[in-house]
Amino acid sequence: MQFIFATVCLLLLLLQLVILAWSANEITIQSVNIAQAIFEYYWYEQSEHVKKILLIMIMRAQKPLFLSIGPFRPMNMQAGLMTLKASYTYSQVMKQGYS
Structure with a gap:
């Protein structure tokens, strides 16, 4: 039962990361098209x-929008x-350290 729970948690975390990365990528792509x-x-x-x-909107849209990962880099x-x-x-x- 513990293995099933761990597997489901891992899959949900992976899904969450993929959805976040895909959404952030779409924001960047669509902001360029504005x-x-x-x-x-x-x-x-x-x-x-x-x-x-x-004209102001076009000038602002030249720089793409992005979601950032804190102060580190764009997502x-x-x-x-x-x-x-x-x-x-x-x-x-x-x-390897535990085995």
Whole structure:
């Protein structure tokens, strides 16, 4: 029973990490597409006030958004894979130390 519980916990933690990394990656990808979407909009038919706002939005959208892992680095799929690799390595070191 303990083995089943440990396996389910491990699978749920892996699923949580994959969902977090995928979501963070999607935020970064979609934030880059904001400027293109604004440019494809009929901005030239708008008032001067709206044109200025859209220009500011395009300028801001040039820098992609990201979720960060504290002060360390942005979260993306690469960071998720690095976390999985490090976790596996640490678990193997601990396993060898106990046996």
